Amino acid sequence: MNALVPLPVILPLLGAGLALMLSRRQALQRAVSTTTLVAVVVIASILLYQADRNGPQVIWIGGWPEPLGISLVADRVSAMMLLVSAVVTLGVLVYSIGQGMTGDDRDTPLTIYHPTYLVLAAGVGNAFLAGDLFNLFVSFEILLFASYVLLTLGGTGSRIRAGTIYVVVNIVSSMLFLISIAAVYAATGSLNLAQLAGRIAELPDSVSLVLQLLLLTTFSIKAAVFPLSFWLPDSYPTAPAPVTAVFAGLLTKVGVYAIMRIQTLLFADSPLSDLLLWAALLTMLVGILGAIAQSDIKRMLSFTLVSHIGFMLFGIGLGTAAGFSGAIFYVAHHITIQTALFLVLGLVERRAGSTSLLRLGGLARLAPLLGVLFFVPAMNLAGIPPMSGFLGKVGLLEAGLQVGSPLALALVGSSVLTSLLTLYAVAKTWSVAFWRTPEQAHEMAQALPEPDERRPLLDPEVVRHGDHVHVGTATYGRRELDEARSIRDEEDGTNRDLHQLLQAGELPDTLPRTMVGATGGLIAFSLGLTLVAGPMFGFTDRAAADMLERDPYISSVLSGGAR
Amino acid sequence: MTADLTLISTASVMIGCGVYLILERSLTRVLVGLVLLSNGVNVLFLVASGPAGRAPIVGLSPPPATMSDPLPQALVLTAIVITLGTTAFLLAMAYRSWQLTGHDDVQDDVEDAAIRRLAAADEASDSYDLSQRAGDEDDLVEPAQEEGRPR
Incomplete structure (x- = not known):
């Protein structure tokens, strides 16, 4: 019994309510959300310390007799995930405050950002702490709902388009989750993870295989595992920078955590290693090949996000203590680094008006600090020694070599290849966006045809006849369309490259200190992971051992021995 | 465990129709499909709860053996509430999509x-x-x- 355990869920929810009430007083609203998240960071650190020292921390909510109520559990893995996610959400919150969330974006309603963001934080915290399947489902719904709102903030055309795919895909996966929950309950009569651990082992193999495949499919959609990753690169890049950053950092990792949890706790006897390893292999390679083909940095990073989910799945698929240890370390590393990179992109967008490789150039001279801020996490993502990305990959590669099966060795090879291709993708970004001159970018952009010429082919709904353009059932005159285009160009300037924008003198000379500070802080945190990598690997080893042993978790949840 | 064939076939028809509608292009039809799908899944929970029984109210009803299982009912209630929210959000998105493009097709x-x-x-x-x-x-x-x- 530990009263601290539910606080990472309750505090953000209370904070969200308070922030909603204070929606007219922005300074207070900011203070509320920052204080809440700082408190969550502190509580998560205490929980981590307690879980590491005294074993899993458990609370049964509502005072029901033991196997009946809802349990929240913080063992080593969940406490660590909780702490890393709390730090990241806090960092992104500070960043978005610096951005004026988002002062430069007139489409974004200011008042609902903070409450929704806190609800998202509560959902993520609840997912890590949930001790039964249905509570896990509810926390997924909490965080998904918040993410629907954040993704479609302002309801602009591109966000609605991206949001449609995102919302429908996630609802379908939630339905699949509900079906799996119904099946699990029908088969075992319980949804408590600790109880299920014993009961699923007693089921016939075929039944437990069906349950496992159902749950794995559900969580693979959430975690963006190939071939269920198609929705991610299409929906993330359109959101405001801090939103994309926190989604990229946290939401997929919640899915990875869920896979880790069910693989160890519920289906320890049937790891399905081959299936997971194949999925990991394909996720890595397909993801990174997609990343290479992109010309927008945000899309490129969304594909590397998919690709690096493969690394975590690799560790989980191996099923050994070393594999899990490496996967847990990699999750912590990747949450911070991916978030930091998206935050840097937000800064690039603000400073240079675009994140497209076609329009950028010469950023290293224009904004040297931005160059450093991009370079360090980008190299870390690619896994250049001695940074945490390198250490995490070494941990995984060692685990793969220990197993030594042909498939594991193939994965070791593809991990190295993926790291190289990641390096290629970020190096290409670096040399184009930061290294060449803006004039070169301008010349290249001039050589391209007008986007207008491509439009009819891109969108089958648009058909052009002489002076008229048909969109769906509506018809527009040529002049109307030209007017529309000039308004659009005037308004957001997205059609102009960096060179033109610089000459027009419309770009801000400096970046808000809070935004740079928050980004720098997260990068420093990721470098801190490198510094404490030794003790941290010790910790993840213990966490992985706990997960594989299962007993610390089960016996501390069900102290009464109800199995 | 015995299962009710009527409930199972109802659920499968609803889920089947739901999946068919989700594959449509228009967001409104997708929405109707999702509603059907989620109600089909709710019926599945009734299958999971085993044979029907008396109302599970502690202290009022006959011995626990004749009660129906209350947990799946609680789960279904939660799921219904969540579906309500989702439906409202999707409707708003479909309307916004119509405002912006003149149709609500998935782009x-x-x-x-x-x-x-x-x-x-x-x-x-x-x-x-x-x-x-x-x-x-x-x-x-x-x-x-x-x-x-x-x-």
Whole structure:
């Protein structure tokens, strides 16, 4: 019994309510959300310390007799995930405050950002702490709902388009989750993870295989595992920078955590290693090949996000203590680094008006600090020694070599290849966006045809006849369309490259200190992971051992021995 | 455990129709499909709860053996509430989509469109600039619609 355990869920929810009430007083609203998240960071650190020292921390909510109520559990893995996610959400919150969330974006309603963001934080915290399947489902719904709102903030055309795919895909996966929950309950009569651990082992193999495949499919959609990753690169890049950053950092990792949890706790006897390893292999390679083909940095990073989910799945698929240890370390590393990179992109967008490789150039001279801020996490993502990305990959590669099966060795090879291709993708970004001159970018952009010429082919709904353009059932005159285009160009300037924008003198000379500070802080945190990598690997080893042993978790949840 | 065949077939028909509707292009139909799907899943929970019984109210009803299982009912209630929220949100999105584009069709995937264009133009892989252009192709005609809105 530990009263601290539910606080990472309750505090953000209370904070969200308070922030909603204070929606007219922005300074207070900011203070509320920052204080809440700082408190969550502190509580998560205490929980981590307690879980590491005294074993899993458990609370049964509502005072029901033991196997009946809802349990929240913080063992080593969940406490660590909780702490890393709390730090990241806090960092992104500070960043978005610096951005004026988002002062430069007139489409974004200011008042609902903070409450929704806190609800998202509560959902993520609840997912890590949930001790039964249905509570896990509810926390997924909490965080998904918040993410629907954040993704479609302002309801602009591109966000609605991206949001449609995102919302429908996630609802379908939630339905699949509900079906799996119904099946699990029908088969075992319980949804408590600790109880299920014993009961699923007693089921016939075929039944437990069906349950496992159902749950794995559900969580693979959430975690963006190939071939269920198609929705991610299409929906993330359109959101405001801090939103994309926190989604990229946290939401997929919640899915990875869920896979880790069910693989160890519920289906320890049937790891399905081959299936997971194949999925990991394909996720890595397909993801990174997609990343290479992109010309927008945000899309490129969304594909590397998919690709690096493969690394975590690799560790989980191996099923050994070393594999899990490496996967847990990699999750912590990747949450911070991916978030930091998206935050840097937000800064690039603000400073240079675009994140497209076609329009950028010469950023290293224009904004040297931005160059450093991009370079360090980008190299870390690619896994250049001695940074945490390198250490995490070494941990995984060692685990793969220990197993030594042909498939594991193939994965070791593809991990190295993926790291190289990641390096290629970020190096290409670096040399184009930061290294060449803006004039070169301008010349290249001039050589391209007008986007207008491509439009009819891109969108089958648009058909052009002489002076008229048909969109769906509506018809527009040529002049109307030209007017529309000039308004659009005037308004957001997205059609102009960096060179033109610089000459027009419309770009801000400096970046808000809070935004740079928050980004720098997260990068420093990721470098801190490198510094404490030794003790941290010790910790993840213990966490992985706990997960594989299962007993610390089960016996501390069900102290009464109800199995 | 015995299962009720009527409930199972009801659930499967609802889920089947739901999946069929989700594959439609119009967001409103997708929405109807999702509602059907989620109600079908709710019926599945009744299957999971085992044989029907008396109302599970502690202290009022007959011995526990004749009660129906209350837990799946609680789960279904939660699921219904969540579906309500989702439906409202999707409806709002469909309406917004209609406001912006004059229809509520699910729009083309940017990458797919770029690939189709490449194939049409029979170019060598030059995704370097294509995906970029495709990335901006949204709301090109929107402002015109704001002025002279169709219908």
